[in-house]
Amino acid sequence: QVRLVESGGGVVQPERSLRLSCAASGFTFTSYGMHWVRQAPGKGLEWVAVIWSDGSNKYYADSVKGRFTISRDISKNTLFLQMNSLRAEDTAVYYCARDQRGGTHSSGWFDPWGQGTLVTVSS
Amino acid sequence: EIVLTQSPATLSLSPGERATLSCRASQSVDNYLAWYQQKPGQAPRLLIYDASNRATGIPARFSGSGSGTDFTLTISSLEPEDFAVYYCQQRSNWPPTFGQGTKLEIK
Numbered sequence: 001q002v003r004l005v006e007s008g009g010g011v012v013q014p015e016r017s018l019r020l021s022c023a024a025s026g027f028t029f030t031s032y033g034m035h036w037v038r039q040a041p042g043k044g045l046e047w048v049a050v051i052w053s054d055g056s057n058k059y060y061a062d063s064v065k066g067r068f069t070i071s072r073d074i075s076k077n078t079l080f081l082q083m084n085s086l087r088a089e090d091t092a093v094y095y096c097a098r099d100q101r102g103g104t105h106s107s108g109w110f111d112p113w114g115q116g117t118l119v120t121v122s123s
Numbered sequence: 124e125i126v127l128t129q130s131p132a133t134l135s136l137s138p139g140e141r142a143t144l145s146c147r148a149s150q151s152v153d154n155y156l157a158w159y160q161q162k163p164g165q166a167p168r169l170l171i172y173d174a175s176n177r178a179t180g181i182p183a184r185f186s187g188s189g190s191g192t193d194f195t196l197t198i199s200s201l202e203p204e205d206f207a208v209y210y211c212q213q214r215s216n217w218p219p220t221f222g223q224g225t226k227l228e229i230k
Contacts, residue, residue: 045159045167045210045221061218095166100178108214109157111178113166 002026002112004096009117012086022079022096022114029077030054033099033106036070036081037113038092048094049081050106064090086121093118125149127211127222135230142198144225146211151191155215158187158196161224162207170209171196203229 008020022034036048049060049070058070069082079096094117097110126149136142146156154174159167169178171187174194184199198205206229211222 044223045212047219047221059217100169100172107172108155108219109169109172109212110159110167111169111172113168115166 002098004098004112004114006094006096006114006117009094009119011120011122013123014087014121015085017082017084018086018119020081020083020094020096020117020119022081024077024079024096024098027098028102029072030074031102034070034072034079035097035099035106035110036079036094037097037110038090038094039116040089040092043092046092050099051079052104052106053099053102054104056104083119086119088121091119091121124218125152125213125216125220127213127220129209129211129222129225131225132223133226133228135228136201137230138201138203140201142196142201142205142227144196144209144227146189146194146196146222148192148194148213150216152213152215154190155213156187156189156194157212157214158185159210159212159221160205160207161210167210198227201227 003025005023035050051070067085071080097113100109100111101107128147130145156174158171161167175187186197208224
């Protein structure tokens with residue numbers, strides 16, 4: 001079955017960097033767009049970034065543009081989120097999620113989701 | 124950016140009752156709306172997409188309706204496992220955005 005497992009979260013000081021990983025299995029990784037979605041403690045959901053199935057396009061939320069980079073390693077079926085210049089407001093559980101439908105363009109629906117990894121930005 | 128407003132913030136019902144959750148968009152999203160369920164300590168789960176299509180494995184008691192700016196998620200007869208937080212999400216305009224959630228709690 002489809003499985004997404006995030007890792008790499010932890011406590012980091014403001015202005016430092018962190019890289020999250022999401023190991024994917026159970027589906028053809030290169031056939032689906034992949035997303036990062038985050039949830040601040042006790043708050044709602046915020047979409048962060050997407051990489052299209054062919055890797056040709058990447059889009060970001062305005063709140064992270066210029067600081068975060070989404071990428072992938074298709075040889076390892078792994079999605080990444082490089083987070084630089086971290087701020088307190090980036091504190092959240094970060095989920096990776098697969099696009100619901102395969103294909104070049106993102107369907108914009110997220111299914112399934114990984115279990116999430118917590119990032120805490122604090123001095 | 125499209126803003127989604129969910130109501131009510133909290134809904135208190137008993138098992139077996141019918142639940143009706145609302146989501147209103149700040150501008151038309153056509154039928155490009157989804158619903159997710161999130162239980163404490165778990166990741167969200169897709170329930171409904173394209174306003175009215177049930178995702179794989181979702182029970183028939185969950186149904187979605189609406190188009191344009193007003194949408195509804197209906198749970199026909201609440202089961203104990205349905206008490207959770209529900210989010211709507213649009214993908215009509217980039218970036219995708221979520222509502223603030225409705226907490227469905229046991230009365």
